[in-house]
Amino acid sequence: MRKKMLASLQWRAIRMTTGISLLLFACLISFMMFYYRLDPLVLLSSSWFGIPFILILLLISVTVGFASGYMYGNRLKTRVDTLVESILTFENGNFAYRIPPLGDDEIGLAADQLNEMAKRVELQVASLQKLSNERAEWQAQMKKSVISEERQRLARDLHDAVSQQLFAISMMTSAVLEHVKEADDKTVKRIKLVEHMAGEAQNEMRALLLHLRPVTLEGKGLKEGLTELLDEFRKKQPLDIEWDIQDTPISKGMEDHLFRIVQEALSNVFRHSKASKVSVILGVKNNQLRLKVIDNGKGFKMDQVKASSYGLNSMKERASEIGGVAEVISVEGKGTQIEVKVPIFPEEKGENERDSSIID
Numbered sequence: 001m002r003k004k005m006l007a008s009l010q011w012r013a014i015r016m017t018t019g020i021s022l023l024l025f026a027c028l029i030s031f032m033m034f035y036y037r038l039d040p041l042v043l044l045s046s047s048w049f050g051i052p053f054i055l056i057l058l059l060i061s062v063t064v065g066f067a068s069g070y071m072y073g074n075r076l077k078t079r080v081d082t083l084v085e086s087i088l089t090f091e092n093g094n095f096a097y098r099i100p101p102l103g104d105d106e107i108g109l110a111a112d113q114l115n116e117m118a119k120r121v122e123l124q125v126a127s128l129q130k131l132s133n134e135r136a137e138w139q140a141q142m143k144k145s146v147i148s149e150e151r152q153r154l155a156r157d158l159h160d161a162v163s164q165q166l167f168a169i170s171m172m173t174s175a176v177l178e179h180v181k182e183a184d185d186k187t188v189k190r191i192k193l194v195e196h197m198a199g200e201a202q203n204e205m206r207a208l209l210l211h212l213r214p215v216t217l218e219g220k221g222l223k224e225g226l227t228e229l230l231d232e233f234r235k236k237q238p239l240d241i242e243w244d245i246q247d248t249p250i251s252k253g254m255e256d257h258l259f260r261i262v263q264e265a266l267s268n269v270f271r272h273s274k275a276s277k278v279s280v281i282l283g284v285k286n287n288q289l290r291l292k293v294i295d296n297g298k299g300f301k302m303d304q305v306k307a308s309s310y311g312l313n314s315m316k317e318r319a320s321e322i323g324g325v326a327e328v329i330s331v332e333g334k335g336t337q338i339e340v341k342v343p344i345f346p347e348e349k350g351e352n353e354r355d356s357s358i359i360d
Helices: 009-035 040-045 053-091 106-178 185-211 222-236 252-273 310-321
Strands: 240-245 277-285 288-295 325-331 335-343
Touching (some): 009 053, 053 106, 106 185, 252 288, 252 310
Parallel strands (some): 240 277
Antiparallel strands (some): 277 288, 288 335
């Protein structure tokens, strides 16, 4: 918007006060001429230091009017400029800004009202952000719920179909072997290879079903969830699975991560270790939670661990996310140990909880 010349508040005030001064000057001259019955020619011919007296009065009136108008207009313009700049600040979205006090008149009242408006808008923006965050969290929760349901459905389908068929193949090959004792060695070897492959496929399927279990504990505590998990797999797996799990008063997020770490570790045991025994130990010592998963499998060389090993990297990342570390120790031919250490701060423990240990 273009501004007209001399249209600002300051110039308006100067024009107004100068006009008033000139009006007062005319009234004063008229009063003097009427009251003292002065001849206009005498008044016009009077001078002071060679300057007409009436001109001196005129200059004084104009000067007083201009000066008073300038000072008043400048003060008024400064306050209004502050108000306009504040409105532009609000227009740019900075509702945390507050207008300084501008007096007790209408301009000051307008500034106070704008401040109140900014407070209300700021609260509304905060509410919108909160609703947006809640909506994002709700969508994430819905996505997790859908994924969890789909994982469970896949697990049921795989268990009821593929897993049962693999078991049937294994049983059929065992039955065939009993009736082909007199056949040639090549046929027997091939049937045994099929039986072995079926067994390997069953182990892979069991590990896959373990991965497809729900990501969360579904309302259970860590001890209860791990106990149910381990008891279920002890019944299904040809392994000696034992555990010693202590109650640990930790946050739900930590419980979920530790539960998934145990799942991942058991999956690696079932798929790769060829172990006959697995131990899971969970306890607290010196304000530090310790989780161990130990097997007596074939192990591996530590310097040959692939950097792209998804299982090990996943466990380390999960431990890091809850402020802990995951260490893997393996000896070829003797087995593997996975140990997770997570610090527990005093406020995360129960009031009557005391440091204890089930891990030497």
